[in-house]
């Protein structure tokens with residue numbers, strides 16, 4: 452394995468521990484992957500292992516067709532979904548999947564989350580749509596997810612959870628954190644009155660600012 456792949460494993464473990472502490476997932480539900488472009492390999496968390504107990508040797512390395520290259524455990528049940536997103540989005544190198552409470556409330560009510568906060572507009576680049584329902588782990592869910600995600604950075608899986616994507620793991624994790632906070636604010640502001648949505652022009656301007664001025668430079672190994 453190249454240095455880039457070994458570094459990618461360390462990143463998955465680090466973000467896995469942070470995800471477990473963040474309460475965006477409970478137990479082993481939720482998964483993380485990252486693409487090492489130069490090696491054409493994906494590092495993904497194993498199925499049924501709590502993220503707070505995650506170690507680099509528990510991770511699974513697969514090729515872009517999903518064949519296991521390294522690892523003794525079973526890859527996450529959502530491997531198909533992760534691979535489908537990497538295939539449809541050449542700009543994406545990391546995917547984080549959570550079952551966070553307010554995100555799940557949106558996913559269960561099957562309502563898109565409009566861009567109501569500036570940080571959300573910056574990172575997500577628009578609303579968070581809802582992918583049509585299909586059971587977890589199926590090729591149908593993978594297709595529905597990629598289709599609904601389009602060029603955005605987050606999507607709800609109907610009656611299931613949240614997908615956040617990014618150029619690197621830290622960014623995909625931040626997307627999930629910001630989507631969760633925005634979903635909470637949206638639900639609370641709906642109780643207080645009518646949530647006001649940012650205009651498409653404002654969303655575009657915030658997203659462009661993030662892409663051109665705010666975002667960290669790319670990791671040279673990717």
Ligand SMILES: [Zn+2]
Nearest residue numbers: 481548611612
């Ligand atoms: Zn899930």
